[in-house]
Amino acid sequence: MTVRPITALLLSAALACTACQRTASPPADDAATASPAPPTTPRPANDTPAGQRIEADVAALADDAMQGRGTGTPGYERAALYVADRYADIGLQPAGDDGGWLQSVPLLQATVLAEGARLEIERDGRVTALALGEQFLPGVDFNRGESAVEAPAVFVGQAVHAPGLGHDDFAGLDLRGKVAVMFGGAPGTFDDTRRAFHSSQREKLRNVVERGAVGAVFVNTVDDEARYPWSRAVEAMGRPAMRLRDRDGRGIGTWPQLQATAVVSAATADALFEGSGHTAAQLFDAAREGRLRGFDLRGSVRLASRSRIAPVESSNVVGRIAGSDPAVAGEYVVYTAHLDHLGSGGGEDGEAVYSGALDNALGVAIMLEAARELTQGPAPRRPLLFVALTAEEQGLLGAEWFARHPSVDGRLVANINLDMPMLTAPTTDVVPVGVAHSTLDAVLEQAAAEIGVALSPDPFPEEVVFVRSDQYAFVRAGIPAIYLMGGVVGANPDQDPMLAMTWFLRNCYHQPCDNLELPIQYGDAARMARLNARIGQLVGDAAQRPAWKPGDFFGGKFGSGGER
Numbered sequence: 001m002t003v004r005p006i007t008a009l010l011l012s013a014a015l016a017c018t019a020c021q022r023t024a025s026p027p028a029d030d031a032a033t034a035s036p037a038p039p040t041t042p043r044p045a046n047d048t049p050a051g052q053r054i055e056a057d058v059a060a061l062a063d064d065a066m067q068g069r070g071t072g073t074p075g076y077e078r079a080a081l082y083v084a085d086r087y088a089d090i091g092l093q094p095a096g097d098d099g100g101w102l103q104s105v106p107l108l109q110a111t112v113l114a115e116g117a118r119l120e121i122e123r124d125g126r127v128t129a130l131a132l133g134e135q136f137l138p139g140v141d142f143n144r145g146e147s148a149v150e151a152p153a154v155f156v157g158q159a160v161h162a163p164g165l166g167h168d169d170f171a172g173l174d175l176r177g178k179v180a181v182m183f184g185g186a187p188g189t190f191d192d193t194r195r196a197f198h199s200s201q202r203e204k205l206r207n208v209v210e211r212g213a214v215g216a217v218f219v220n221t222v223d224d225e226a227r228y229p230w231s232r233a234v235e236a237m238g239r240p241a242m243r244l245r246d247r248d249g250r251g252i253g254t255w256p257q258l259q260a261t262a263v264v265s266a267a268t269a270d271a272l273f274e275g276s277g278h279t280a281a282q283l284f285d286a287a288r289e290g291r292l293r294g295f296d297l298r299g300s301v302r303l304a305s306r307s308r309i310a311p312v313e314s315s316n317v318v319g320r321i322a323g324s325d326p327a328v329a330g331e332y333v334v335y336t337a338h339l340d341h342l343g344s345g346g347g348e349d350g351e352a353v354y355s356g357a358l359d360n361a362l363g364v365a366i367m368l369e370a371a372r373e374l375t376q377g378p379a380p381r382r383p384l385l386f387v388a389l390t391a392e393e394q395g396l397l398g399a400e401w402f403a404r405h406p407s408v409d410g411r412l413v414a415n416i417n418l419d420m421p422m423l424t425a426p427t428t429d430v431v432p433v434g435v436a437h438s439t440l441d442a443v444l445e446q447a448a449a450e451i452g453v454a455l456s457p458d459p460f461p462e463e464v465v466f467v468r469s470d471q472y473a474f475v476r477a478g479i480p481a482i483y484l485m486g487g488v489v490g491a492n493p494d495q496d497p498m499l500a501m502t503w504f505l506r507n508c509y510h511q512p513c514d515n516l517e518l519p520i521q522y523g524d525a526a527r528m529a530r531l532n533a534r535i536g537q538l539v540g541d542a543a544q545r546p547a548w549k550p551g552d553f554f555g556g557k558f559g560s561g562g563e564r
């Protein structure tokens with residue numbers, strides 16, 4: 001699951017949503033907050049063959065030998081070969097490049113360097129230099145090793161342009177040749193879907209670049225930092241960021257017009273607003289209440305940073321089950337689960353391994369089991385693809401590449417994604433995300449009824465998880481998608497799945513303790529494999545391929561061939 005806060009993902013064009021960080025919000029004194037050990041979750045018996053196969057795959061992929069499956073590392077390559085071997089065992093056909101299992105994904109990596117990073121504000125001949133780390137972090141630049149800009153600054157609120165909702169943060173402002181200073185997120189008056197879309201950093205940067213800005217500064221709000229502390233952003237500063245790479249070696253979805261970028265901590269925000277007649281506290285309140293207005297800032301901003309940029313190669317792993325009906329042989333139903341995770345290094349001793357057992361060894365293992373089940377029955381009319389994706393944690397990059405450049409001839413008609421099933425307490429249900437946007441909702445209802453699993457509403461709709469994993473790369477390419485999360489209704493009164501989930505998100509999400517020690521419920525995992533297999537079978541056999549619901553936001557935005 002990708003949840004890079006705006007600070008860590010600064011200037012990544014991928015979806016970065018400060019408003020949608022996936023942190024459940026129980027009371028601060030909740031047992032989940034401080035507990036160093038999971039809540040009472042005894043390791044369950046794993047007594048079904050399907051559960052045992054899934055466990056074996058999770059154990060292999062989350063093993064130290066895979067070194068956290070970091071994109072572009074030997075550990076990831078080993079994991080990719082493991083998945084290819086499993087595809088062959090299961091009886092899939094290779095469907096990557098040139099008749100092999102792998103589809104190569106060209107990437108560009110950039111790491112921001114501390115040396116030479118600057119953010120200064122000049123006002124009335126007086127220069128205020130912010131302290132690196134403590135007060136600001138430089139943004140990574142995929143287009144130049146040394147970045148610098150000096151320009152007048154303008155505050156553009158949350159940089160949201162939503163004429164359909166009667167909202168324009170840019171009304172009356174001139175950004176040409178200026179540094180755009182902005183908050184993340186989107187007005188709370190927007191519905192969850194629109195708020196998710198307008199919260200994405202990609203949209204904000206696109207907006208300010210279209211209006212002529214030459215630099216960008218994101219300002220954290222206190223609410224942002226309640227969800228993701230500044231200290232964690234500081235820790236993440238040296239981590240490399242990635243983009244897809246085009247034929248000319250340039251990053252796709254980067255913004256060369258922006259000469260330099262940075263993020264400023266909430267505690268430092270007043271340094272930018274001084275003399276404007278507004279305080280940071282007032283603006284934080286206004287953002288919360290959806291009544292933020294932009295204005296010119298006094299003085300000018302100087303930004304500078306250095307980045308180390310290098311090409312990186314990685315691969316998606318692609319297998320196929322041929323369809324049975326030549327009339328729909330070109331209509332692929334695509335299963336996806338990201339294989340990459342955060343790699344290794346860092347931590348207290350610099351040797352931490354980010355095993356990513358739930359995120360997303362488990363999702364890949366469930367996809368493998370669903371594939372195995374689908375090879376056992378009659379082939380559906382449409383062909384099925386199984387894609388273990390790279391670079392999800394870097395911003396859904398493997399998915400974006402596959403959705404735009406499939407390694408098969410034909411069109412992709414549906415995506416069934418698996419990411420970070422938080423199955424650490426037994427449940428009777430699953431939580432579908434995003435299905436209401438398309439006719440996949442009816443398919444899901446049928447499949448769930450047949451398998452005997454209940455469907456529960458998303459407990460955190462405001463977190464808009466639908467735009468935060470690989471399915472969103474398919475949605476952006478106009479392809480209806482379905483994504484199932486683990487359930488929230490306990491099968492055992494002593495084990496509360498919500499508490500287990502909250503504990504995991506607080507303590508182990510994107511941490512070394514997302515590992516094989518977790519009490520993974522392999523029985524629930526096997527049920528999730530059956531359900532996902534059934535969904536694929538039904539979509540594969542359906543008379544019509546899935547379609548967006550009339551008037552749906554994503555259908556309207558991306559439905560006819562994807563985004564501009």
Ligand SMILES: [Zn+2]
Nearest residue numbers: 001002359393
């Ligand atoms: Zn993740």
